[in-house]
Amino acid sequence: MPSVSLSNQQTALVIGASQGIGLGFVRQLLEDGRFETVYGTYRRPESAQGLLALAAQHPQLTCLPMDVTDEASIAEAVSQLQACTPQLHRAVYCVGVLHDGDFQPEKSLRQISSENLVRSLQTNAFGAVLLAKHLLPLFKHDQPSVFAAISAKVGSIGDNRLGGWYGYRASKAALNMLIKTASLEYARRSPRTTLVLLHPGTTDTRLSEPFQRGVPPEKLFSIERTVAQLTTVMDDLTPADSGEFFNWDGTRLPW
Numbered sequence: 001m002p003s004v005s006l007s008n009q010q011t012a013l014v015i016g017a018s019q020g021i022g023l024g025f026v027r028q029l030l031e032d033g034r035f036e037t038v039y040g041t042y043r044r045p046e047s048a049q050g051l052l053a054l055a056a057q058h059p060q061l062t063c064l065p066m067d068v069t070d071e072a073s074i075a076e077a078v079s080q081l082q083a084c085t086p087q088l089h090r091a092v093y094c095v096g097v098l099h100d101g102d103f104q105p106e107k108s109l110r111q112i113s114s115e116n117l118v119r120s121l122q123t124n125a126f127g128a129v130l131l132a133k134h135l136l137p138l139f140k141h142d143q144p145s146v147f148a149a150i151s152a153k154v155g156s157i158g159d160n161r162l163g164g165w166y167g168y169r170a171s172k173a174a175l176n177m178l179i180k181t182a183s184l185e186y187a188r189r190s191p192r193t194t195l196v197l198l199h200p201g202t203t204d205t206r207l208s209e210p211f212q213r214g215v216p217p218e219k220l221f222s223i224e225r226t227v228a229q230l231t232t233v234m235d236d237l238t239p240a241d242s243g244e245f246f247n248w249d250g251t252r253l254p255w
């Protein structure tokens with residue numbers, strides 16, 4: 001007898017849930033009704049107070065520590081997850097770094113450093129494909145599932161007309177290639193899992209805050225709006241969409 005997916009017994013994971021779009025996804029998933037259990041990862045308790053407070057109120061939510069630049073930390077969190085649940089139906093990679101103190105997006109070649117390039121790549125790109133590696137056993141079931149990584153339109157090589165932000169752009173282009181490539185392997189090994197890249201649109205978070213001047217108010221989305229829009233895109237996906245790069249309105253973006 002085929003196993004039946006009970007629509008309100010699904011499991012979701014948000015990677016990078018301490019704030020911004022990731023924390024917004026956790027709030028949405030707790031309200032969604034389809035997800036019996038929600039897992040959210042955080043890097044350090046100091047910046048995850050909102051997430052940890054939410055977990056204290058909602059037994060449905062479990063928080064797991066994870067630094068995506070450390071594969072052992074990813075493996076440890078995934079093994080904790082596996083001890084609690086055999087199956088995952090939705091995972092959203094919301095981790096990202098654009099600036100942090102002295103670490104700022106490069107305006108010119110003069111500002112390039114390999115150390116900063118490595119940090120962008122490790123955080124924005126390598127973490128996502130390591131998650132695709134470690135989560136594969138949890139996705140290998142016969143119900144539909146989605147693994148979405150939040151990318152960015154500035155990672156589109158075809159769309160790059162302004163220049164600047166070398167490390168961030170390159171890391172998002174690398175993220176796109178890594179997830180596209182993983183989608184082809186998943187199609188063989190876990191064919192009911194759809195892997196996609198999503199551009200959220202400019203969203204009012206810590207990451208965009210220093211760059212919001214000049215963004216027209218109607219183009220600066222609240223976290224709630226972005227999460228609702230990206231949830232609609234994810235809900236409409238089929239395995240035929242796997243490996244694609246979607247804008248927040250569900251249209252395709254150029255690589």
Ligand SMILES: NC(=O)c1ccc[n+]([C@@H]2O[C@H](COP(=O)([O-])OP(=O)(O)OC[C@H]3O[C@@H](n4cnc5c(N)ncnc54)[C@H](OP(=O)(O)O)[C@@H]3O)[C@@H](O)[C@H]2O)c1
Pocket residue numbers: 016017018019020021022042043044047048066067068069093094095096097123150151152153199200201202203204205206207208
């Ligand atoms: N906001 C926008 O306008 C916009 C536009 C396009 C794309 N995006 C993308 O959307 C995603 C979410 O960004 P956001 O705007 O919500 O930014 P945010 O508020 O700064 O959140 C970024 C998240 O990434 C986590 N993180 C950073 N480094 C990490 C690491 N090494 N290990 C684990 N977690 C780490 C942060 O955790 P801590 O709290 O520990 O720092 C935080 O939870 C990012 O991929 C970003 O590139 C955002």
